[in-house]
Amino acid sequence: MLPQWIIEKKRDGNELSNKEIHFLVKGFTEGSIPDYQMAAFAMAVYFKGMTPHETAALTFEMMHSGEVIDPARLPGIKADKHSTGGIGDKTSLILAPLAAACGLTVPMISGRGLGITGGTLDKLEAIPGYRTDLSEKEFFQTLETCGCSITGQTAQLAPADKKLYALRDVTGTVPSIPLITASIMSKKLAEGIDTLILDVKWGQGAFMKTVEQARELAQALVEVGTHMGKNVRALITDMNQPLGRSAGNALEVQECLDILNGGGPDDLKALTVDLTAHMLERSGVFPDLGKARENILQCLENGTALKKFEAMVTAQGGSTEWDFAEAEIQEPLPAPADGVVSAVNAELIGKGCLVLGAGRQKTDDTIDHAVGIAQMKKPGEAVRKGDPLAVIFSNDRKKMDESFPMFGKAFRIGSSFEPRPLISEQIS
Amino acid sequence: MLPQWIIEKKRDGNELSNKEIHFLVKGFTEGSIPDYQMAAFAMAVYFKGMTPHETAALTFEMMHSGEVIDPARLPGIKADKHSTGGIGDKTSLILAPLAAACGLTVPMISGRGLGITGGTLDKLEAIPGYRTDLSEKEFFQTLETCGCSITGQTAQLAPADKKLYALRDVTGTVPSIPLITASIMSKKLAEGIDTLILDVKWGQGAFMKTVEQARELAQALVEVGTHMGKNVRALITDMNQPLGRSAGNALEVQECLDILNGGGPDDLKALTVDLTAHMLERSGVFPDLGKARENILQCLENGTALKKFEAMVTAQGGSTEWDFAEAEIQEPLPAPADGVVSAVNAELIGKGCLVLGAGRQKTDDTIDHAVGIAQMKKPGEAVRKGDPLAVIFSNDRKKMDESFPMFGKAFRIGSSFEPRPLISEQIS
Numbered sequence: 001m002l003p004q005w006i007i008e009k010k011r012d013g014n015e016l017s018n019k020e021i022h023f024l025v026k027g028f029t030e031g032s033i034p035d036y037q038m039a040a041f042a043m044a045v046y047f048k049g050m051t052p053h054e055t056a057a058l059t060f061e062m063m064h065s066g067e068v069i070d071p072a073r074l075p076g077i078k079a080d081k082h083s084t085g086g087i088g089d090k091t092s093l094i095l096a097p098l099a100a101a102c103g104l105t106v107p108m109i110s111g112r113g114l115g116i117t118g119g120t121l122d123k124l125e126a127i128p129g130y131r132t133d134l135s136e137k138e139f140f141q142t143l144e145t146c147g148c149s150i151t152g153q154t155a156q157l158a159p160a161d162k163k164l165y166a167l168r169d170v171t172g173t174v175p176s177i178p179l180i181t182a183s184i185m186s187k188k189l190a191e192g193i194d195t196l197i198l199d200v201k202w203g204q205g206a207f208m209k210t211v212e213q214a215r216e217l218a219q220a221l222v223e224v225g226t227h228m229g230k231n232v233r234a235l236i237t238d239m240n241q242p243l244g245r246s247a248g249n250a251l252e253v254q255e256c257l258d259i260l261n262g263g264g265p266d267d268l269k270a271l272t273v274d275l276t277a278h279m280l281e282r283s284g285v286f287p288d289l290g291k292a293r294e295n296i297l298q299c300l301e302n303g304t305a306l307k308k309f310e311a312m313v314t315a316q317g318g319s320t321e322w323d324f325a326e327a328e329i330q331e332p333l334p335a336p337a338d339g340v341v342s343a344v345n346a347e348l349i350g351k352g353c354l355v356l357g358a359g360r361q362k363t364d365d366t367i368d369h370a371v372g373i374a375q376m377k378k379p380g381e382a383v384r385k386g387d388p389l390a391v392i393f394s395n396d397r398k399k400m401d402e403s404f405p406m407f408g409k410a411f412r413i414g415s416s417f418e419p420r421p422l423i424s425e426q427i428s
Numbered sequence: 429m430l431p432q433w434i435i436e437k438k439r440d441g442n443e444l445s446n447k448e449i450h451f452l453v454k455g456f457t458e459g460s461i462p463d464y465q466m467a468a469f470a471m472a473v474y475f476k477g478m479t480p481h482e483t484a485a486l487t488f489e490m491m492h493s494g495e496v497i498d499p500a501r502l503p504g505i506k507a508d509k510h511s512t513g514g515i516g517d518k519t520s521l522i523l524a525p526l527a528a529a530c531g532l533t534v535p536m537i538s539g540r541g542l543g544i545t546g547g548t549l550d551k552l553e554a555i556p557g558y559r560t561d562l563s564e565k566e567f568f569q570t571l572e573t574c575g576c577s578i579t580g581q582t583a584q585l586a587p588a589d590k591k592l593y594a595l596r597d598v599t600g601t602v603p604s605i606p607l608i609t610a611s612i613m614s615k616k617l618a619e620g621i622d623t624l625i626l627d628v629k630w631g632q633g634a635f636m637k638t639v640e641q642a643r644e645l646a647q648a649l650v651e652v653g654t655h656m657g658k659n660v661r662a663l664i665t666d667m668n669q670p671l672g673r674s675a676g677n678a679l680e681v682q683e684c685l686d687i688l689n690g691g692g693p694d695d696l697k698a699l700t701v702d703l704t705a706h707m708l709e710r711s712g713v714f715p716d717l718g719k720a721r722e723n724i725l726q727c728l729e730n731g732t733a734l735k736k737f738e739a740m741v742t743a744q745g746g747s748t749e750w751d752f753a754e755a756e757i758q759e760p761l762p763a764p765a766d767g768v769v770s771a772v773n774a775e776l777i778g779k780g781c782l783v784l785g786a787g788r789q790k791t792d793d794t795i796d797h798a799v800g801i802a803q804m805k806k807p808g809e810a811v812r813k814g815d816p817l818a819v820i821f822s823n824d825r826k827k828m829d830e831s832f833p834m835f836g837k838a839f840r841i842g843s844s845f846e847p848r849p850l851i852s853e854q855i856s
Contacts (some may be wrong), residue, residue: 034464036467042599171432
């Protein structure tokens with residue numbers, strides 16, 4: 001078997017066997033199949049796609065390219081959530097302790113952000129001392145004592161995915177449903193979980209620009225997960241406007257604390273509660289979503305979710321003083337006219353945050369945890385000319401001046417607002 | 429400009445600018461753009477193609493990735509021929525001295541074979557002492573004294589093509605019309621020629637399996653050459669049966685000598701004469717093909733073409749004793765029945781020769797110049813059961829036994845034969 005035969009077979013639109021996919025992933029992980037052959041293969045997959053069977057085989061091989069956590073080592077029902085990413089999406093920080101408070105074990109292995117705003121790990125690192133590089137032993141200890149742990153991908157977890165993702169990033173092969181599916185699922189399923197809830201976002205601020213694209217990805221994800229014997233469900237959610245009222249690492253952690261203290265913005269709370277409810281219901285902890293939601297809201301109100309979060313942060317070396325770095329320059333963004341906020345362009349908010357330094361343009365950029373945007377007005381809210389639409393946080397005058405008009409453009413003021421459902425579909 | 433932007437642009441079916449193609453080829457040649465990005469790009473080109481403008485730009489950049497021979501350094505009208513390759517195709521060895529005898533200068537830079545039988549250089553190396561590694565100075569000297577020279581590609585000639593071809597070979601991106609076109613034309617146009625005749629073959633024994641594919645390639649080749657201000661013409665020729673009566677390196681040189689001595693098989697002679705005639709007519713040496721053919725036949729009959737060949741071989745260090753290595757085992761292939769040869773499958777003849785060692789399976793294989801097949805019966809010729817259909821030459825009993833049935837299968841005996849034109853179309 002030669003790698004080029006497999007490339008040619010895929011190029012010509014034929015279905016690859018498990019054996020061929022095994023040969024390819026194993027060779028690529030070990031280095032016997034060079035990057036250039038994998039890059040050509042990825043581009044062939046971009047054009048010709050993969051059957052559900054092939055996608056499942058690719059996921060399986062990438063998952064087993066490294067260590068897979070033995071579920072028997074963890075107590076209870078193990079569940080996790082994955083989001084395809086969006087501006088202001090900080091649900092993981094709330095959901096993990098919340099689900100743990102409701103009785104699940106949440107072994108969440110997360111990533112960093114590239115482009116736009118930081119990822120879950122970047123946000124957590126805004127908490128002084130918080131460690132995202134737990135050893136496997138520390139990860140298990142945290143899970144046992146707190147019921148949840150959010151840490152980074154070790155070199156042992158799905159190394160084929162790590163290598164392939166870096167390659168896809170520079171070869172124009174990121175936007176391929178089967179490759180995205182295998183990437184997400186290989187990492188998540190290596191966590192040894194029973195249940196996986198997928199938050200597949202669509203819109204200006206998401207990777208998938210249309211509901212149709214999001215649905216296609218959601219179906220592929222659910223199909224592979226189900227094929228692997230897991231409880232999987234995907235929710236298709238709106239990402240045309242930022243989630244919550246803030247974007248930027250420390251600012252987002254603060255907003256999560258607001259929710260865990262019983263407050264916080266409605267949309268963020270609603271989505272987090274629903275994702276957690278689906279996780280509990282799909283795991284069989286509660287017979288229906290209503291019962292699950294009831295329990296979840298109780299855990300938010302009585303502070304047990306907050307306690308779980310504090311326990312996790314403490315276990316991972318973080319301070320629960322919540323003394324975040326503060327930005328030196330804080331400026332309100334004035335409304336240009338009287339009216340109703342009719343839209344907040346998530347993509348522009350993200351790009352503005354990137355300019356401020358809240359995200360990375362290149363993988364080795366450092367993040368400024370203090371900067372970003374907060375107190376954003378939400379679509380449907382009335383403003384008067386000169387009222388603050390948001391407050392911008394920067395540590396650099398030039399960056400503030402560069403991002404300011406971008407944020408300005410993101411807010412549209414009109415006379416009316418057409419609300420759209422946050423969760424439009426459920427696939428499982 | 430980032431390489432992945434160019435890959436993405438091509439992937440999405442957009443036309444690249446000259447500047448983008450320049451950036452890509454330059455970076456790839458210098459090594460700043462890695463193989464994996466070029467492999468992904470090549471696969472995107474496989475699927476999305478290239479416009480004539482893009483193909484011309486790619487050819488130009490690949491041609492100028494190394495040295496380009498200054499036409500002013502050579503006397504007279506410079507012309508060359510390129511064949512897309514086939515079994516028993518030895519026309520170059522006759523055409524180069526023949527065209528030189530008719531007054532053209534033929535600076536022919538040729539290649540080696542990979543798969544099936546040897547390339548032009550491999551055939552010439554069957555002549556003891558013949559050097560295919562001339563320096564530029566030696567190449568010019570041979571051209572000045574003999575009017576023709578056949579040598580190998582130096583490291584300075586179109587290095588981008590050398591690098592890209594090796595990459596395409598292992599990434600499933602060989603069969604792409606724009607990439608084939610740029611590969612052929614960048615090398616040929618770097619020779620500093622005025623006229624180029626292309627022999628685009630179709631059929632079982634050719635890379636292009638159908639006339640339509642051959643026509644598409646021929647059109648792309650002519651388009652690029654014309655765009656670059658050259659006299660270009662393509663002939664579409666039949667490669668369902670081998671050309672001539674022999675395949676294998678020394679055996680083919682012998683057949684070329686037969687033609688140069690006024691004999692040899694009809695099909696080989698007819699094709700060589702016609703390719704040379706088109707070259708002379710397209711170069712303006714003769715006003716029409718008839719006049720050109722007349723002159724060509726005269727040069728074959730009066731021995732001036734042979735003298736040119738001998739002069740070239742001598743100038744390049746070869747012996748004109750024509751004392752070729754002889755194969756130890758020579759066995760006739762008996763006809764299985766009375767009848768008329770209705771077909772000789774060129775692909776099977778080629779594969780049989782490969783087994784004997786007349787070609788390379790891998791680039792570092794060594795070639796046995798003595799082995800192959802000769803005295804092949806041609807379609808339309810009558811045979812009686814037991815008559816030799818051909819003679820097989822081998823230096824290894826096992827290889828003889830392995831190839832024998834392959835050659836046997838190549839010959840079909842029937843009751844009638846439908847002749848097909850050797851040259852079916854002319855594009856210029």
